[in-house]
Amino acid sequence: RSGSKHASTPADNYYLARRRTLQVVVSSLLTEAGFESAEKAAVETLTEMLQSYISEIGRSAKSYCEHTARTQPTLSDIVVTLVEMGFNVETLPAYAKRSQRMVITAPPVTNQPVTPKALTAGQNKPHPSHIPGHFPEFPDPHTYIKTPTYREPVSDYQVLREKAASQRRDVERALTRFMAKTGETQSLFKDDVSTFPLIAARPFTVPYLTALLPSELEMQQMEETDSSEQDDQTDTENLPLHMSTDDSGPEKENASVLQQNSSLSGSRNGEENVIDNPYLRPVKKPKIRRKK
Amino acid sequence: AVPVSAAVAAAPPEGAMSNGVYVPASAANGDVKPVVSTTPLVDFLMQLEDYTPTIPDAVTGYYLNRAGFEASDPRIIRLISLAAQKFISDIANDALQHCKMKGTASGSSRSKSKDKKYTLTMEDLTPALAEYGINVKKPHYFT
Numbered sequence: 001r002s003g004s005k006h007a008s009t010p011a012d013n014y015y016l017a018r019r020r021t022l023q024v025v026v027s028s029l030l031t032e033a034g035f036e037s038a039e040k041a042a043v044e045t046l047t048e049m050l051q052s053y054i055s056e057i058g059r060s061a062k063s064y065c066e067h068t069a070r071t072q073p074t075l076s077d078i079v080v081t082l083v084e085m086g087f088n089v090e091t092l093p094a095y096a097k098r099s100q101r102m103v104i105t106a107p108p109v110t111n112q113p114v115t116p117k118a119l120t121a122g123q124n125k126p127h128p129s130h131i132p133g134h135f136p137e138f139p140d141p142h143t144y145i146k147t148p149t150y151r152e153p154v155s156d157y158q159v160l161r162e163k164a165a166s167q168r169r170d171v172e173r174a175l176t177r178f179m180a181k182t183g184e185t186q187s188l189f190k191d192d193v194s195t196f197p198l199i200a201a202r203p204f205t206v207p208y209l210t211a212l213l214p215s216e217l218e219m220q221q222m223e224e225t226d227s228s229e230q231d232d233q234t235d236t237e238n239l240p241l242h243m244s245t246d247d248s249g250p251e252k253e254n255a256s257v258l259q260q261n262s263s264l265s266g267s268r269n270g271e272e273n274v275i276d277n278p279y280l281r282p283v284k285k286p287k288i289r290r291k292k
Numbered sequence: 293a294v295p296v297s298a299a300v301a302a303a304p305p306e307g308a309m310s311n312g313v314y315v316p317a318s319a320a321n322g323d324v325k326p327v328v329s330t331t332p333l334v335d336f337l338m339q340l341e342d343y344t345p346t347i348p349d350a351v352t353g354y355y356l357n358r359a360g361f362e363a364s365d366p367r368i369i370r371l372i373s374l375a376a377q378k379f380i381s382d383i384a385n386d387a388l389q390h391c392k393m394k395g396t397a398s399g400s401s402r403s404k405s406k407d408k409k410y411t412l413t414m415e416d417l418t419p420a421l422a423e424y425g426i427n428v429k430k431p432h433y434f435t
Contacts, residue, residue, distance in 0.1 A: 018351045025347050026380060030412055033384035035391075038412035041430050045417060046380055049426070053376050054352055058359030061372075072364045075371070082375055092371075095378045096343045 023047045057081055182277050216285070224290060347373040386420035387412055 026046045030038050060081040065073040082089050125138040154160070176199060184200035187193045204210070214222070345352075349366060352373040356363060363369045391410050414430055421428055 018354050021348065021351045025351075025377070028346055029377060029380050030384050033381060033388050034410060035384070035388065035412045036409040039414055041414050042412045042417045045414075045421075045428055045430075046383070049383075050376055050380050051355060053379055054355040054372065055359045057372050057375065058356035058361030062359065062361045073361060073368070075368065078368060078371060087375060087379065089375075092374060092378065095381070096345075096374055 019047065019051070022050055026050060053085075056085065060084065182279055216282070220285065220288070224288060343370075343374075345370050345373040346377055349373070352376070383417075383420055383424065384412070386423065387416040390416040390419055 023043060026043055027038070030043075030046075057078070061073045061077045064077040064080050065071070079089055122141040124140060127133065127135065127138070177197075179199050180197035184202070185193070185197040186200045188196055188198065349369050352369050353363060356369065356372065388410060391412070394416070414428075418428055
């Protein structure tokens with residue numbers, strides 16, 4: 001029972017309608033007794049008592065009935081209940097025949113609100129077999145079915161070219177900034193070093209060296225394809241031959257690296273012996289042992 | 293009426309039977325009188341169709357269903373509603389007596405009888421209910 005004036009559910013309305021009927025009944029009984037008017041609190045009290053009296057009779061009669069292993073309450077159950085509640089049953093027939101009797105009309109039965117045809121969409125899912133028929137129906141299918149939609153990708157030539165160009169520019173910018181932050185930089189402005197860093201230009205003394213020297217991967221492949229030690233020796237001999245013609249100042253570690261048959265990418269950073277930047281260290285490939 | 297009579301006939305064969313109610317042996321001596329006998333009520337139930345109680349069957353049935361009571365016979369519902377009505381009527385009559393007593397106790401003149409307009413107030417209802425063992429305490433004012 002809600003005391004608020006807000007919209008109540010059909011169940012609340014159902015309850016309130018019957019409660020009002022009880023109030024009307026109480027009022028009629030008071031009129032029969034001879035009262036002209038009554039206080040609201042008194043009527044409320046009697047209504048509450050009437051409701052709980054009926055409920056108690058129902059509950060108690062049911063209990064008595066079930067106490068004797070039956071399910072359908074009979075007259076005897078009710079008589080016993082009334083006796084237990086202190087009601088004098090013998091006076092009941094006399095009371096029934098009293099002269100002034102009033103009949104109150106029952107509250108109207110309202111049907112369940114049916115959604116109009118215009119608002120229904122689609123066929124409701126029928127009840128599975130385990131659900132009783134008097135339960136409400138399933139909601140409209142559009143409330144729980146979802147179909148995913150795909151947005152067509154943009155295929156306009158101009159838009160695509162613009163996108164490709166801006167992406168390329170962003171990638172270049174990011175890469176150059178990265179190299180500037182991790183490597184050596186030159187700055188255009190004397191005072192401001194960090195604003196526009198340029199990647200330092202360190203020209204190789206022998207620019208064509210990198211083109212002539214085989215890369216590490218090629219070195220390994222050459223190792224594997226050669227089946228004899230002689231081939232290995234010729235390889236190692238060939239390389240120092242090339243090396244001897246070069247200016248070995250900045251590349252002295254190259255020879256040592258070559259003789260050890262280890263990585264060659266030390267030629268890129270001519271000045272530094274140890275590369276402390278982890279991103280610039282050469283890739284260590286696992287050595288493939290050739291079974292002899 | 294079949295279930296009614298069947299329940300009454302289910303009494304065990306031993307012991308004295310009077311008015312269709314099983315009376316234990318001790319009661320036959322006269323120590324305990326059987327208070328209730330269902331026979332007149334069975335007859336009454338048949339006549340109940342003529343007397344429609346004030347409370348509609350739908351309302352009584354609604355409250356009985358809420359309590360778990362499923363009535364097989366609609367006349368049973370009428371019996372219960374009648375009993376509940378009588379309950380309230382008795383209280384109302386007692387309250388009327390209180391009201392009348394208060395009116396005449398102050399010694400009003402005999403020529404003019406107590407005015408016919410009786411108003412049920414909480415002051416009359418409370419002592420009437422107290423006789424039934426129901427104590428109500430309502431605040432005098434509501435803030």
